[in-house]
Amino acid sequence: SQTIHQWPATLVQPVGSPLSLECTVEGTSNPNLYWYRQAAGRGLQLLFYSVGIGQISSEVPQNLSASRPQDRQFILSSKKLLLSDSGFYLCAWKLLAGTYNEQFFGPGTRLTVL
């Protein structure tokens, strides 16, 4: 069965510090991978998605970047965090093959920027 891991679970960082959040998927190959952010009381905002190693699509201009160095690893980064980067960050995967496949979410990272 497939599992998705995210770490850390919670993070408190000062403004201007760097960020690296990691997501890994087990039990599947060549998945689509996604990073979402959820602000308090808001829906999920798609930040990045990837259909393969080194292939990153960005949905919104922002202070963040993403990388996919391996098939089942997706990393969200920032060089200098802003207060507005606070939120709940979720990684998700779906099967690449086929159009009608649902997404499955990792446990999330709650980021607070002070």
Place this chain on the structure above:
Amino acid sequence: EDKVVQSPLSLVVHEGDTVTLNCSYEVTNFRSLLWYKQEKKAPTFLFMLTSSGIEKKSGRLSSILDKKELFSILNITATQTGDSAVYLCAVAYTGNQFYFGTGTSLTVIP
């Protein structure tokens, strides 16, 4: 502009009540509509709907899609306190991308 709108934003009911949550969408290249339940952490998958008029059912939860009128409903019968959560609606488009609504917060009071 593509969008997904959920209503109501929040709902408080008593145990045993039946609730209906709504999701309307305007999305180019629609592929499927998905419902998720989010408690304290990550959303968990409930249903995926691709065809109009075919009800999907899981226990006390059921959902249906109307692709002509561009909406879906999620019904929960005989609600329990464990149903308290945010229910998210998402629309998949182009096969790879998803729009999410802002969710409906459901609180079930004993």
